[in-house]
Amino acid sequence: MSSRLEAEHLYKVFGRRQKEAVERLRQGADREELRADGTTAAVIDASFTVEPGQIFVVMGLSGSGKSTLLRMLNGLLEPTAGHVRFDGQDLTALGARELREVRSKKISMVFQHFALFPHRSVRENAAYGLEVQGVPRAEREKRAGEALALCGLAGWEKSWPDELSGGMQQRVGLARALATDADLLLMDESFSALDPLIRRDMQDQLLELQKTLKKTIVFITHDLNEAMRLGDRIAVMRDGRIAQIGSAEDILMRPADDYVASFTQDVDRSRVLTAGAVMDTAVRGDEAGCHCETATPDTPFVELCAISARLTHPVAVLDEQRELVGVVPRQRLLGFLGEGAGETTPCDSPRDKGGQVIADA
């Protein structure tokens, strides 16, 4: 089965002599060299796939090329080179009319500052995408109402946008995207303008919605903590290139280079790591102590700490067949929390025998 979305060697160059610039980039030139000629290499050789139901996060500093990449994914920008495939269909090969059709029916965008129409009710705002599609009024009001309810805005349908807080307005934007049935959501810094607490709420809400809706989502952010909370997979961009693609755990535990590693220092490890990532696998069954309370490789770090606090011995980690796959001594948990500033990764530290020695090599 093909991926839902596929980017294949995508390039976007702004300015003069674009094709020539792509050739130079292919031969290893970087952004700075091209800039000298008045050419901007916004996206350089980006390749990735997004599977159905995944949240794919693109993370990077301002100017790294995130929005340009996103705009190529829905055909708003034509790539200078490379291809975008959506459900196997090459968007780059479509004519303007077909592209508009795909965009209005199958793809929804949610921006950072979601522009609501001030003189339309919340419901009319949420129904806007359906109106564009020509869905009859009764039907679109019904679907908009359902989408608003999903986003926690039941009862606000008849309000005006200026009666809503910023966070609520942003949720109307999300509701508009959800109302259309489009199953590819492109979200560009959609939560970045929100207060930290509301932002966290929105992240939770998105994850909760995603459990049932299972949309395919490309989510852009410059915040690695947000990326790690939301992303099934994360692409880290630097100067137009993708520096690494991987799970939150890959990025944290196996950064591709110093640049990616430098981001991870501020990450709250306890929110990302799972038992599978921190356990010591060099153990045999009888070394794990009693198995009265155990973890699985997916057990979140914080839960693991709670279990560990109740036990006097290391936590045993069991797989689906209830086979012992590792143990986590309490000291090892602390070692991982302090790891952000250290030079060694816990994976490289010497294995302890009875699960007694901490990973502090």
Ligand SMILES: Nc1ncnc2c1ncn2[C@@H]1O[C@H](COP(=O)(O)OP(=O)(O)OP(=O)(O)O)[C@@H](O)[C@H]1O
């Ligand atoms: N239409 C354009 N014409 C010329 N240069 C552009 C254009 N759009 C983007 N760029 C340049 O491409 C580079 C990448 O821009 P882009 O907007 O994709 O970055 P971004 O990662 O989304 O940044 P931010 O986090 O600030 O939104 C920047 O150097 C920008 O100046």
Ligand SMILES: [Mg+2]
């Ligand atoms: Mg941007």
